[in-house]
Amino acid sequence: MKKVITAIVALVILALMAWGYVQNASHNQDKGFVKVNPKEIIFEHLGDAYGWEVPFSHTMRIPLPIITFAQDGSFHCFMSSEVTGGDIYQSSGASFKISTNEEGGYKGKLVQVLDDGSEYRPWDFSITKNVLGILIAAALVILMAMSLRRWYKRENMKGPKGVKGMLEVVVDFVYTDTIKPIMGKDAPKYGPYLLTAFFFILTMNLLGLIVIFPGGANLTGNLAVTMVLALITFAVTNLTGTSHYWKEIFWPDVPTALKCPVPMMQLIEFIGILTKPLALMVRLFANMLGGHMVVIVLILLIFIFTDSFKSVAVGAGTSVFSVFLALFMLLLDTLVSFIQAYVFTLLSTIFISMAHEGKHEAVEVNN
Numbered sequence: 074m075k076k077v078i079t080a081i082v083a084l085v086i087l088a089l090m091a092w093g094y095v096q097n098a099s100h101n102q103d104k105g106f107v108k109v110n111p112k113e114i115i116f117e118h119l120g121d122a123y124g125w126e127v128p129f130s131h132t133m134r135i136p137l138p139i140i141t142f143a144q145d146g147s148f149h150c151f152m153s154s155e156v157t158g159g160d161i162y163q164s165s166g167a168s169f170k171i172s173t174n175e176e177g178g179y180k181g182k183l184v185q186v187l188d189d190g191s192e193y194r195p196w197d198f199s200i201t202k203n204v205l206g207i208l209i210a211a212a213l214v215i216l217m218a219m220s221l222r223r224w225y226k227r228e229n230m231k232g233p234k235g236v237k238g239m240l241e242v243v244v245d246f247v248y249t250d251t252i253k254p255i256m257g258k259d260a261p262k263y264g265p266y267l268l269t270a271f272f273f274i275l276t277m278n279l280l281g282l283i284v285i286f287p288g289g290a291n292l293t294g295n296l297a298v299t300m301v302l303a304l305i306t307f308a309v310t311n312l313t314g315t316s317h318y319w320k321e322i323f324w325p326d327v328p329t330a331l332k333c334p335v336p337m338m339q340l341i342e343f344i345g346i347l348t349k350p351l352a353l354m355v356r357l358f359a360n361m362l363g364g365h366m367v368v369i370v371l372i373l374l375i376f377i378f379t380d381s382f383k384s385v386a387v388g389a390g391t392s393v394f395s396v397f398l399a400l401f402m403l404l405l406d407t408l409v410s411f412i413q414a415y416v417f418t419l420l421s422t423i424f425i426s427m428a429h430e431g432k433h434e435a436v437e438v439n440n
Contacts, residue, residue: 076142115369118166119291119362121203123153123171123183126289133288137205141197143167143185153199161186207298210276217272232437247418256429261426270302271418278361278410282403284368293413294362296354303350303357304422311346313341322346349424353417358411364406371399394419 124134136154143149147165155162161170168186174181183199184192200208217240224233232242252267253260277292292298322342325332332338375392 113139114373116364118369119281119294119365121201121295122181123199123201124157125202125286126204127286138200139169139183139204140168140198140200141183142198143184144187144193144195167198186353199357202290203292203295203298206277206280206287206292209287210273210280210292213276213280214269214272241270243269247415251415251419252422255426257426259426259429263309263422266305267418267422267425268423270306271414273427274302274417275410278414279407281361281365282410291362291365293357294365296358297356299354302417303354306353306424307350309421310349310424310428313425315430317430318428349420353420356420357413359375360409364402367401368399368406371402 074345122134123139124136126137127133134153134157136152138150139153139156140150141148145167145262147167149164149167149169151162151164151169156169156171159170159173161168169183170186172182172184172192174180174192174390179194181193182194183197185195187193221233221240221244223236224237225231233237247268248260248264252264256263274293280288281293283289325338325342327338372395374395394428
């Protein structure tokens with residue numbers, strides 16, 4: 074019975090959405106069909122910005138602080154609302170705006186307008202949407218960790234319930250069933266970083282699926298974010314690697330002809346060092362970006378079909394299927410968010426463990 078009620082409610086909601094679409098389109102039909110640029114809309118939603126969009130509005134944005142250094146080295150700080158809509162903001166003798174010039178390569182970026190009218194890209198340390206999203210994700214991860222810590226301290230290690238209980242299950246699964254079997258005795262040493270990476274990536278993934286603030290920022294679908302995460306794993310792996318790990322890179326156990334006088338194997342091993350973080354970076358970026366892009370494209374199908382057939386009825390009919398498919402993709406993206414966070418953590422664990430293979434073998438021999 075519950076399933077039937079749920080299906081009826083979903084159909085009613087979809088019918089109301091289609092009816093609202095028809096009414097809105099009919100009201101504006103005399104103005105003609107608005108041309109939709111899918112590429113521009115997709116990259117606008119997936120890219121970074123100096124303000125946080127208000128849902129269902131393309132004009133209203135939550136202003137964020139812009140922090141920059143002008144060409145003469147002077148420091149300037151103001152809110153992004155001062156340069157919204159192409160406005161030029163004067164700050165202590167310097168002029169700033171958001172560039173709309175595609176030829177200069179600075180479109181959508183903060184630029185300084187020089188006296189001759191040319192654009193100069195200054196040092197930009199602004200709190201953009203992605204930066205604020207990362208800070209929010211980090212704060213949430215710290216809040217989750219501290220809440221579990223306070224619970225165990227207050228309840229004398231008694232098992233928590235509710236959300237805290239779910240967090241405990243996830244922590245136990247990632248650490249006990251993944252990190253510990255691979256890392257062995259080194260698990261307590263590297264477990265904090267690996268668990269932090271898992272929950273940080275998972276939080277960013279889930280926040281990206283939420284439309285309204287504080288969600289909506291495409292963090293793990295940003296190559297710069299995944300690159301930094303991969304570089305951290307790269308640094309931990311190589312800076313803590315054992316002498317056996319480096320020996321296998323510079324003088325591997327292969328016939329001498331393969332490593333001297335032409336360092337063929339050394340070159341292959343060195344390339345392997347670089348491909349590991351590259352795999353981490355691209356895998357996370359591509360999967361999360363692809364999921365967001367598919368959802369946006371499904372929604373855009375409503376407007377694309379309406380514009381192509383010049384028919385409000387076609388757009389209303391398409392909206393039903395598009396919304397159904399978009400909801401399905403959002404549910405799938407939720408699962409992918411967990412999977413990608415787990416895969417990143419699993420691969421990081423394996424890479425770090427590989428850098429300690431000689432150490433583990435020595436311990437086994439001594440035992």
